[in-house]
Amino acid sequence: MRIRVLGSAAGGGFPQWNCGCPNCRGVRAGTIRATPRRQESIAVRSDGTGWFLLNTSPEIREQIESFPGLHPQAPRHSPIQAIVLTNGDLDHTLGLLSLRESHPLVVYATERMRRGFTEGNVLYRTLQRFPGQVTWRALSLGSESELAGVDGKGSGLWIEAVPVPGKLPIHLESQGVGDPEDNIGLRIREAATGRRLAYFPAAGGLTPMVGKALDDADCVFFDGTFWSGDELPAQGLGTKRADDMAHLPVGGPGGSLAALHGLRASRRIYIHVNNTNPLLREDSPERKEAEAAGWEIAGDGMEVSL
Numbered sequence: 001m002r003i004r005v006l007g008s009a010a011g012g013g014f015p016q017w018n019c020g021c022p023n024c025r026g027v028r029a030g031t032i033r034a035t036p037r038r039q040e041s042i043a044v045r046s047d048g049t050g051w052f053l054l055n056t057s058p059e060i061r062e063q064i065e066s067f068p069g070l071h072p073q074a075p076r077h078s079p080i081q082a083i084v085l086t087n088g089d090l091d092h093t094l095g096l097l098s099l100r101e102s103h104p105l106v107v108y109a110t111e112r113m114r115r116g117f118t119e120g121n122v123l124y125r126t127l128q129r130f131p132g133q134v135t136w137r138a139l140s141l142g143s144e145s146e147l148a149g150v151d152g153k154g155s156g157l158w159i160e161a162v163p164v165p166g167k168l169p170i171h172l173e174s175q176g177v178g179d180p181e182d183n184i185g186l187r188i189r190e191a192a193t194g195r196r197l198a199y200f201p202a203a204g205g206l207t208p209m210v211g212k213a214l215d216d217a218d219c220v221f222f223d224g225t226f227w228s229g230d231e232l233p234a235q236g237l238g239t240k241r242a243d244d245m246a247h248l249p250v251g252g253p254g255g256s257l258a259a260l261h262g263l264r265a266s267r268r269i270y271i272h273v274n275n276t277n278p279l280l281r282e283d284s285p286e287r288k289e290a291e292a293a294g295w296e297i298a299g300d301g302m303e304v305s306l
C-alpha cells in the first residue's frame, strides 16, 4: 500500500487566512521553524490501480497539481478512482464541488454524510450535469467492502467505516441531533499483503471499536488538531475548547499521546493539525515529546509505503 499526504492541516490550513496567532505570523514571516500546510487529505493506492482520496479539501486543485501521481494521462482522464469521506465538514468535502469539470466521480460516504452534502444544496447541481456524474456508494458502519473505481473493478483495498465520537458539521448543527454515521474513521486493508492502515483524522474520544482499529494497524494516522483542550481560548481565539469541537487533544494526562502509548504500528502519524498547535514548530518541547513517543507529525508531500 502506498500513501501520499496531500494536506496535513486542520480546517483553515496553516497559515489560516484570518489568523494572526504566533504560529501563523511566524510561518508567514519565516521566523519560526515550521512549514505551511494545506487542509487534510491523503491519497492511497494498492499496486497496479489508481488512487483513492480520503477527503477532498478546498485546496484539492493545488493538491492534485502538487503530486504527479494524480495528473491526467490522456486528454480527459484522472488517476483518481474514488473519494472517501470521513465526515461532512467543509474542510473534508468542499473539494468535491471543485471537481465539477464533467468528470464521473465515485464517492464513498455514509448515508448521513451523503444527505448532509446533497440535500438542499443548490451548488450540488454542478455535479448533476449528466446522469451518473457522481456515483455515491454507501459505507455502512462495521462492514468491510472492497474499494472500486468508476469502472467497478476491485482495487485490492478493503475498507471498513468505524464510528468515532464526533459532531455534526457546523452548517448542519441547527438541523438535528448527531448520529454515529456523522463522523467515521477508516480501516483499510490491502488484500495482497494483509497490511492495514487506520485513518482517524477527527476523533472526539476513544472507544473500544476505535481502539481495536488502531491496535490492528501497521500505520496509524490520528487526530492531531489540538495539543491542549484550551488551546484556542488560551491564545485569545474565541471560547471553544477542543472537546466542544470533538477533538481529543494530543497532550496532557487525558490526551491521545498518553492513551495510545501501546500501539504496535510501525508508523504513528498525527494529521489534521490546527495552525495553533505547538506540534507544528519543529523545535517545540511538545514536538519533542511526541517524537520521543514514536509519533511523527504529517507534512504535505509525506509518503508512506506499507
Ligand SMILES: [Zn+2]
Pocket (backbone or CB within 6 Å): 010, 011, 089, 091, 092, 202, 272
Ligand atoms: Zn476537519
Ligand SMILES: [Zn+2]
Pocket (backbone or CB within 6 Å): 015, 016, 019, 020, 021, 022, 023, 024, 025, 275, 276
Ligand atoms: Zn493561526
